[in-house]
Amino acid sequence: MDLLKKTLILALIASIAAIVVTVIYLNTKPVIYAHNEAEFFRIQKSILKGALKFEEIIMQDELCYMGYDSAGRKTGLVLPVSSIGYGGKVEMMIGIDMAGIITGLRIINQNETPGLGSKIEKSSFISQFTELTEADIDLKKENPAGKIDAITAATISSRTVINGVKNGFNLYNNCINYTRKKEVLNRIAAGTYRGTGEGFSGQIVVEVVVAENKITAIKIIRHQETEQYWTKVKSGIPGKILKSQNIEIDTVTGATITSQGLIDAIHNAIEAGEEAGDSPPPMSP
Amino acid sequence: MNRFRIFTNGLLKENPVLVLATGLCPLLAVSVTAINALCMGIATALVLAFSSTTISILRRLTPEQLRLPVSVVVISTFTTIVDLVMSAYFPVLHRALGIFVPLIAVNCIIMNRTEVFAYRNKVLDSMLDGLGMGLGFLFIILIIGSLREISGNGTFFSSSQFIGYPAIIMVLPPGAFIALGFLMGLAQWFRNRQVTDRHE
Secondary structure, eight states, X not given: OOXXXXXXXXXXXXXXXXXXXXXXXXXXXXXXXXXXHHHHHHHHHHHSTTOOEEEEEEOSSOEEEEEEOTTSOEEEEEEEEEEEEXXXXXXXXXXXXXXXXXXXXXXXXXXXXXXXGGGGGSHHHHGGGTTOOGGGOSBTTTOTTOOBOOBTTBHHHHHHHHHHHHHHHHHHHHHHHHXXXXXXXXXXXXXXXXXXXXXXXXXXXXXXXXXXTEEEEEEEEEOOOOHHHHHHHHHHHHHHHHHHOOSOOOOOTTOHHHHHHHHHHHHHHHHHHHHHTSSOOSOOO | OOHHHHHHIIIXXXXXXXXXXXXXHHHHHHTTSHHHHHHHHHHHHHHHHHHXXXXXXXXXXXXXXXXXXXXXXXXXXXXXXXXXXXXXXXXXXXXXXXXXXXXXXXXXXXXXXXXXXXXXXXXHHHHHHHHHHHHHHHHHHHHHHHXXXXXXXXXXXXXXXXXXXXXXXXXXXXXXXXXXXXXXXXXXXXXXXXXXXXXX
């Protein structure tokens, strides 16, 4: 059998194999995806009881999930966090309700010593965390205010979970602040609000017009920034805010300080609007 | 060799683990619990049976030079199929077995049997050999998995714990070697007895 024939045979066999695998892959892909989604949803529900729907909240480099009950009210947050344990990263999910009390904890992935550190997965350990607040999260033997019993002969792994839960509370606070800022517009009465921010060369003053819980216009009253940076910032930021109705946005690359000055000024105006939210509007447009 | 002999060969006389001493790595790593061992055994047996059959079908097409590449392609195709089907329909077990499902592709039993048997024999014979060897492997991994789970964890097929203070070493790597060593010793003792019986 000459070389060409051998090559063709091998190519043929490999092609058939590739086709078969592709067919099976395409058929199992939706099943695998659906299962992962269902599994994830099941875990979320078991951690935050009473929540029926979850909304993904993506911040700059962090992620959390807001849980809503059947009436659309917020029940709490589900927070994926991790910490470094004895055998590597320990991944967990924590549920914390709107009052800052832990509703559930689940270890998703761990590589601790089997039979010893791996006991952190057992409900006898993680059930200790339910109903606790941030101040209670410490090992009893390391902090008199702590309420958690470590696992015998697995202190390092126990401490890892403590660290993870503490990370969870940090993430919780970040998420709450973030969503609060995003929802601020719902609490502002219609009107024009002025705000100031510190730019690179001086103050930036803006006027933000709010009507029907939306930002309808952003006017620049005064600035002292360098022209080349200002044009970059002016063409990017107000437009983005008007489009997304979200005042939490990123600075423009290459003009960070000017960008932050403008963003701060807009935040400042919105804060003025918040304060005026319960009282009659300060000025008419 | 008649067909039945070919099949039973893999179960006892030339059991891949106890006699040929191949396929030990996944055996030792996965046999921590009975259910994991059972699934690994079934997955390996399926890949072995299908691979042997397919390679036997292709044997006239594959000259000496192409045997290794064709083996690799065929065995990894079946391994991938088993991997995908497992992760779609048995996701919990698939996660428990982890990386050892894809590693079935380089399981020595499969590479060995396809080279030694499947390339030189008819399709039906190869299929029976694959099945026999696969079941022989399944048999042993299931025994060792059960042994390790009962003595090292106090449970059986994830039942509730019925041994208060299990010997944890049995679910750690040394326990795997200990269990396998005992089983191999037992098998050897049986074989020696058979020889002396026949001499009497």
